[in-house]
Amino acid sequence: MVIKQAKEVLKIEAQGILSLVDRVGPEFEKAIESIMKAKGRVIITGMGKSGLVARKIAATLNSTGTPSQFLHPAEAIHGDLGMVTSDDIVVAISNSGHTTEINNILPMLKKIGAKIVGFTGGMDSPMAEACDLVIDVGVEREACPMGMAPTASTTAALAMGDALAVVLINRRHFNQDDFKRFHPGGSLGERLAVKVREIMLINDRIPMVPLGSKVQQVIEEIDAKKVGATLIIGKDRKLAGIVSDGDLRRVLLRNKNIHGMKIEDIMSPSPKTIDESRTAAEALGLMELNAITHLVIVDKHNRVKGVVHLHDLLGRKDFKINAGLSPTAGADR
């Protein structure tokens, strides 16, 4: 009896999802286009079990490259509505379309100017009427007796949310690297969760030459340390600048007599730095923001403690965690 009942429930839920297949149509396409064009985020809202589904869809969208946030409809009218802007797309989930808390906030969302996409089985409901786009997630049969808890209907809404996320992945050409960036639980993610101090290059692995060095020395240091750049340090290891492969290339293009130049004329004088207590993910974000591949780690007196390269974050072969080593031991040159 138990097995039979369990199988019946699974069949009903499977049928609930299958029933959506024929109903995915122009409204779904329009929803995708709206999200693609939106400058803001996808705000997902729902009450009760639909709220839990909304949270999961928001998480899925976030991890697949579509910025998303859950909005609790009851909290919305107590101030959280402030998170919504006219650039956002709101996805409201209610199986019946009669959920009071949802229907209460729809006029306010409209006033803000956000586009509203409804996920509902109540195509004639007040919610469906208030939404700009309505995606039918209704099911033919619920698995749970007497409406004690929504079952097949919430499964269907969840599956439709997944359909939305996956289509958006393809539309955005979201690739494996992007996926890893948003998944701190993955192998790369674990690496990105660690502190910069644990992965930065330290001691004699730091490429650095003192101010006043010849260009030849700089080239040799870059070549020897294989980081694609070298730091230029002043008195007491204080950071003075950085010279990267790119800097050398650009100087060579402008001036054939590179060996006669001073290192101070070649270097970038204010390299970007990061505190050793920040995470690798934050370092990666900073690199992306500034379109650079190196970050220098300095102490409060601007003395060099380490350097981190983009490859160290994204996983080159010799990536190692430095835990247990003193970042300054043997660093004097």
Added chain:
Amino acid sequence: MQALVPPRGLIVDLITPLKHDRSIDGQGLGHLLDRLSPLAHAVFLASPDTGEGKNLSLAQRLELLEKALVVVRGRIPILFWITQEDEEKTTETLLGLKKTLERRRYEGQVFWVDTPLYYHSNYYHSNRGLPALYRKLSSMVNKPFILHNAPEFIRSLAKPMKRSNIRTAILKELVSFKAIAGLIFLGSLDRSHNYQKACRSRARFRIYDGDETHFMDHPSMSGVVSSGANLAPEAWQKITESSLRITADQDNYPEYLQQVWDLGQYLRDLKGIYQRMPVTIIKEVLADKGIIETPTCIFPTKDVKESKQRAKELMDRFGDRA
């Protein structure tokens, strides 16, 4: 053909109130419908079992519809069973009912319910020709049809070569007819899945649970055809609305769930009492409470005093005044 949206929710499988002379008890019908109309989403008249349709003569059916139209006055949709023992008589019934509507200039929603396998061919290939049959029937009337798939009812004919269910492939073809708006389904859950798949091409095609127990276990989102609602319409309305989530959010959720659970148990217990002889027991209780004039059935029935007493006690205990 009118493009009507079929009702969704509680469809009461109404008993047919009869006087001692077996004519339709118009006053009783009025009491019943006045009591049920505010709570039901539709009413099913002359159904084969609860409505005694299989034993009602054409004259009785016409009288029943005539009197029901006067009481309902378009307040809720009417489903009316048209099936007779052969195609000719079924057509005659349909045309007679149609004339009644025309004579009354009835503007409300009416759906013709038909159990095609009951009369269409007595052999294994009894599904063959159903599309042609409905092409013909729908050309005669301008009200939509609701199919009735009732395997046990067909098996009761004791014709071993006859199919007892509408074939899924045939249903798929029938669903493409605008004249067919829905299906009252009795049968296995697996078959209901197959039927659902077959009907997906039509938005708002309804598949009603013809079995109250199925509905209470795994509710169809189209609704239920309930004979128990003759006795306990308020409880059935609440269960249906909860199951279909017509009323979504409740202020006191745990208490609401407890109420729904208790109501469900009450309706299951009540069904446990009347399912042995539904028409007789329901009529006895309703007559006892003065809602219908007599408990008369088309055919003489066994003594059900004990069941009537148990049903009344249960209803009183639950505060259902019927």
